[in-house]
Amino acid sequence: MAYDSEEGGDPRGSWCPKCQLPVRPGEPATRMHFAEDPYGHLGMSGKLWHGACAQPFWDTITPLLERLKKLGG
Numbered sequence: 001m002a003y004d005s006e007e008g009g010d011p012r013g014s015w016c017p018k019c020q021l022p023v024r025p026g027e028p029a030t031r032m033h034f035a036e037d038p039y040g041h042l043g044m045s046g047k048l049w050h051g052a053c054a055q056p057f058w059d060t061i062t063p064l065l066e067r068l069k070k071l072g073g
């Protein structure tokens with residue numbers, strides 16, 4: 001599967017890690033940060049995710065972040 005010939009600019013600009021498709025300018029997108037990937041080495045954190053792709057993860061990471069806050073505080 002190659003998206004090199006995808007129209008609409010540089011397809012390598014921002015890729016959604018969830019669906020493996022480019023996040024196009026103007027689309028709803030969220031920059032995500034995961035506790036499991038604080039430096040983005042896993043290709044999860046610091047990336048733009050489609051809003052719809054990121055949304056299910058909020059349920060997952062929000063309790064995690066709350067727990068970390070409690071541990072740290």
Ligand SMILES: [Zn+2]
Binds near residue numbers: 049
């Ligand atoms: Zn996506």
